[in-house]
Amino acid sequence: MTTDASTTTEYLIRGASILGGPSQDILVRGGRIVALGEDAGASAGVTAVDAEGLVALPGMVDLHTHLREPGREDAETVETGSRAAALGGFTAVHAMANSSPVADTAGVVEQVYRLGLASGWVEVRPVGAVTVGLGGERLAELGAMAESRAAVRVFSDDGICVHDPVLMRRALEYVKAFDGVIAQHAQEPRLTEGAQMNEGEVSAVLGLTGWPAVAEESIIARDVLLAQHVGSRLHVCHVSTAGSVEIIRWAKARGIDVTAEVTPHHLLLTDELVRSYDPVYKVNPPLRTSEDVHALREALADGTIDVVGTDHAPHPSEHKECEWAQAAMGMTGLETALSVVQHTMVETGMLDWEGFARVTSVTPARIGRLEHQGRPLAAGEPANLILVDPAARWTVDPSTMATKGRNSPFRGLELPGSVRATFYAGHATVLDGRLATPRPAAAGAAPTQDVPAWTI
Amino acid sequence: MKHLLSTQDLSARNALRLLDVAEEMAAVGQREIKKLPALRGRTVVNLFFEDSTRTRISFEAAAKRLSADVINFAVKGSSVSKGESLKDTAQTLEAMSADAVVIRHPASGAPARLAASGWIDAAVVNAGDGTHEHPTQALLDAFTLRRHWARLGGNPSAGTTLAGMKVLIVGDVLHSRVARSNVWLLTTLGAEVLLAGPPTLLPVGVGSWPCTVYYNLDEALAQRPDAVMMLRLQAERMNAAFFPSTREYSRRWGFDDGRLALLDTMGLDDTVIMHPGPMNRGLEISSAAADSPRSTVLAQVRNGVSVRMAALYLLLSGDHHDEQDDEQDDEQADAKDDATDVPAGNGTRTTPDTTREGTHP
Numbered sequence: 001m002t003t004d005a006s007t008t009t010e011y012l013i014r015g016a017s018i019l020g021g022p023s024q025d026i027l028v029r030g031g032r033i034v035a036l037g038e039d040a041g042a043s044a045g046v047t048a049v050d051a052e053g054l055v056a057l058p059g060m061v062d063l064h065t066h067l068r069e070p071g072r073e074d075a076e077t078v079e080t081g082s083r084a085a086a087l088g089g090f091t092a093v094h095a096m097a098n099s100s101p102v103a104d105t106a107g108v109v110e111q112v113y114r115l116g117l118a119s120g121w122v123e124v125r126p127v128g129a130v131t132v133g134l135g136g137e138r139l140a141e142l143g144a145m146a147e148s149r150a151a152v153r154v155f156s157d158d159g160i161c162v163h164d165p166v167l168m169r170r171a172l173e174y175v176k177a178f179d180g181v182i183a184q185h186a187q188e189p190r191l192t193e194g195a196q197m198n199e200g201e202v203s204a205v206l207g208l209t210g211w212p213a214v215a216e217e218s219i220i221a222r223d224v225l226l227a228q229h230v231g232s233r234l235h236v237c238h239v240s241t242a243g244s245v246e247i248i249r250w251a252k253a254r255g256i257d258v259t260a261e262v263t264p265h266h267l268l269l270t271d272e273l274v275r276s277y278d279p280v281y282k283v284n285p286p287l288r289t290s291e292d293v294h295a296l297r298e299a300l301a302d303g304t305i306d307v308v309g310t311d312h313a314p315h316p317s318e319h320k321e322c323e324w325a326q327a328a329m330g331m332t333g334l335e336t337a338l339s340v341v342q343h344t345m346v347e348t349g350m351l352d353w354e355g356f357a358r359v360t361s362v363t364p365a366r367i368g369r370l371e372h373q374g375r376p377l378a379a380g381e382p383a384n385l386i387l388v389d390p391a392a393r394w395t396v397d398p399s400t401m402a403t404k405g406r407n408s409p410f411r412g413l414e415l416p417g418s419v420r421a422t423f424y425a426g427h428a429t430v431l432d433g434r435l436a437t438p439r440p441a442a443a444g445a446a447p448t449q450d451v452p453a454w455t456i
Numbered sequence: 457m458k459h460l461l462s463t464q465d466l467s468a469r470n471a472l473r474l475l476d477v478a479e480e481m482a483a484v485g486q487r488e489i490k491k492l493p494a495l496r497g498r499t500v501v502n503l504f505f506e507d508s509t510r511t512r513i514s515f516e517a518a519a520k521r522l523s524a525d526v527i528n529f530a531v532k533g534s535s536v537s538k539g540e541s542l543k544d545t546a547q548t549l550e551a552m553s554a555d556a557v558v559i560r561h562p563a564s565g566a567p568a569r570l571a572a573s574g575w576i577d578a579a580v581v582n583a584g585d586g587t588h589e590h591p592t593q594a595l596l597d598a599f600t601l602r603r604h605w606a607r608l609g610g611n612p613s614a615g616t617t618l619a620g621m622k623v624l625i626v627g628d629v630l631h632s633r634v635a636r637s638n639v640w641l642l643t644t645l646g647a648e649v650l651l652a653g654p655p656t657l658l659p660v661g662v663g664s665w666p667c668t669v670y671y672n673l674d675e676a677l678a679q680r681p682d683a684v685m686m687l688r689l690q691a692e693r694m695n696a697a698f699f700p701s702t703r704e705y706s707r708r709w710g711f712d713d714g715r716l717a718l719l720d721t722m723g724l725d726d727t728v729i730m731h732p733g734p735m736n737r738g739l740e741i742s743s744a745a746a747d748s749p750r751s752t753v754l755a756q757v758r759n760g761v762s763v764r765m766a767a768l769y770l771l772l773s774g775d776h777h778d779e780q781d782d783e784q785d786d787e788q789a790d791a792k793d794d795a796t797d798v799p800a801g802n803g804t805r806t807t808p809d810t811t812r813e814g815t816h817p
Contacts (some may be wrong), residue, residue, distance in 0.1 A: 034631045056758050154700040196564075197660070200660060201661035201664045202661070202662060203659070203660070204660060204662055204664075204665070205464065205636070205661070206564055206565065206588055206660035207585075207587035207588030207589070207633060207636060208564050208565070208586075208587075208588075210586075210659070210660055210661075212660070241465045249580070276568075276572065277564075277566075277569050277572075278569075278572070318541065318543075321541070321543050322541050322542055322543065322569075322570055323542055323561065323563035323565065323566045323749030324563060324564065324565045324566075325563040325565075325568070325586070326542075326563065327563065392579050431653075451535030
């Protein structure tokens with residue numbers, strides 16, 4: 001591995017509570033945690049970071065991020081999105097494939113991968129499309145993407161459901177060849193034609209076309225059975241209903257290799273908010289009821305749902321400053337995820353910080369097959385870690401965020417928890433709650449050493 | 457009231473007040489000179505993103521009878537097709553100093569969006585938004601029902617509620633903004649509301665509405681309703697598998713000659729038949745029913761102008777003091793008092809409010 005001045009910077013993190021446990025010092029050098037506790041002695045030239053009262057956690061890993069580049073650089077770029085990720089406590093994000101052009105070839109995933117390396121704020125892992133152009137008709141060249149420098153392991157047509165059962169079956173089977181996973185956007189298309197919001201009491205009053213829970217649940221039920229039949233692993237994106245939780249619980253009990261994800265917004269917000277007709281609350285899948293919210297929290301706590309994925313979906317303001325029906329679906333989430341999960345899961349006593357680390361880092365890294373992420377905070381491990389002030393309280397103000405998107409549904413809410421520092425492969429991308437410097441591209445802990453000149 | 461966006465958030469007090477003012481406005485309509493100076497110098501924009509000649513001319517007549525300047529802005533086929541957003545259109549109207557915007561829009565919630573966005577400071581009147589609400593239609597229906605109910609009781613309309621009245625709404629409730637607005641308003645005014653229609657055209661979630669649901673029209677009629685409101689069946693629903701065929705729909709949920717005769721057989725002599733128009737004769741309503749003495753279809757049209765005059769008058773005459781009244785439900789006496797604020801035919805008692813409210817959130 002190449003080294004340079006920045007990764008040779010040595011950090012001594014003083015007095016951090018490891019995963020909410022006893023406070024210890026952490027010595028970071030050369031991209032790794034070199035010592036903990038008594039062994040972490042100060043030496044000349046070390047940069048001390050005061051972590052009194054802060055919790056040290058493994059850097060968060062997002063399985064579900066929309067970085068919009070290439071194609072919609074007005075909404076977000078790899079640079080702005082990964083800055084937002086670093087500020088939000090992430091050290092790795094998976095960039096969804098619904099860019100323009102779609103990330104359905106080795107060329108596009110390598111482009112995104114290199115943009116991530118060049119940015120240097122977090123590890124950017126491209127997600128490959130399952131079907132050509134997200135068209136749902138022909139498999140994209142999954143093998144080529146897997147073997148590219150981007151080493152894609154997660155494949156998804158996210159935004160669109162792979163609804164053809166035969167195609168889904170083939171995709172599940174095919175990616176076994178390179179230990180890939182299909183991340184399904186579970187939405188039966190016929191049941192959701194023109195759908196605008198959760199179908200229920202609120203949609204009945206508002207006169208907005210309903211998006212029934214069964215449209216999600218029927219696809220999940222089919223997919224877990226397909227995954228069982230062909231012995232593949234399946235990841236279910238953004239589970240949003242209590243019924244989906246029941247199906248996944250059943251599938252796991254049968255030993256089916258399925259993992260599931262929930263977004264921060266589905267852990268907190270309900271369809272009651274749609275009564276305002278403010279499109280900032282328009283999202284796919286839609287906000288559901290408070291019964292669903294509670295079922296999702298229970299499922300995340302008991303492991304039925306494995307991970308939190310942000311589904312960070314920035315949109316330019318003109319796509320939200322319009323009538324509900326015309327508005328784009330999606331919400332930003334990278335910079336609020338930690339706080340919302342702390343608020344909904346940690347402060348309710350449903351997860352401790354170790355559990356938080358499991359659902360935001362350890363398990364998503366395992367699903368995405370990211371070797372350097374989601375590791376224990378122990379000597380010799382890669383230094384992907386964050387320092388969080390759990391006692392902080394802040395009011396969400398989208399206009400001050402690093403993402404280009406201003407479409408945060410949490411705007412105006414007071415939330416707990418703030419990311420004080422982010423270390424990405426030993427490099428401090430965030431210090432004192434502010435962006436520090438990106439990790440130089442040449443430092444790559446990447447599968448490949450050769451970095452083209454244009455990224456420097 | 458700053459805006460009239462839905463009947464769901466309309467208090468009984470405000471609703472009755474509006475109906476009482478509409479009675480006064482109706483009296484103006486009987487005069488030789490059918491015009492009041494109340495809104496002289498005020499500008500009312502009819503912003504129609506969807507064709508609706510009937511509603512548009514009703515609002516136009518209402519505004520003109522109040523001496524307002526009326527601008528008709530039909531957006532369909534013009535700027536929207538060129539990609540002009542609701543925001544830009546609203547800001548254009550704001551720059552033209554519109555005092556009230558009467559908006560018809562195919563998207564549910566567009567009027568609420570306009571009112572809450574801060575793009576425009578004018579009063580917003582919902583003239584029908586998507587499948588959400590059509591509050592002035594419900595108000596004119598309530599007005600029509602109230603006159604009927606008061607006459608049967610031997611009372612004056614003003615101040616009367618719909619307490620004790622049973623109203624049956626039939627048809628495509630799922631896609632009907634008229635049905636929604638009527639369910640909220642009629643129950644607010646004390647009526648009991650019954651719904652009947654094919655299960656496919658009743659929304660999921662209807663169970664929490666304050667009404668009884670019937671899948672069988674004849675069962676619903678057996679409840680002896682005082683009024684039967686037939687909803688229009690939209691052409692685009694006919695081929696979307698909501699029901700097998702228009703003939704089957706008509707047989708099961710149409711108000712046909714047989715059901716018209718049934719009212720007589722049941723001795724329901726005072727039961728009226730309503731329809732918001734335009735009617736599909738022979739589909740949801742038979743010609744005999746539409747043209748029978750029970751039909752209130754033309755009275756509804758006539759009353760529409762009075763109700764819209766009342767809405768524009770109350771929104772633009774500047775009395776915003778009634779916003780905090782919501783839950784005080786002993787409103788009849790108050791409503792009568794309020795009615796005396798309505799200008800006499802040739803009077804100029806109303807001075808246009810110069811203290812328009814500033815920006816709202």
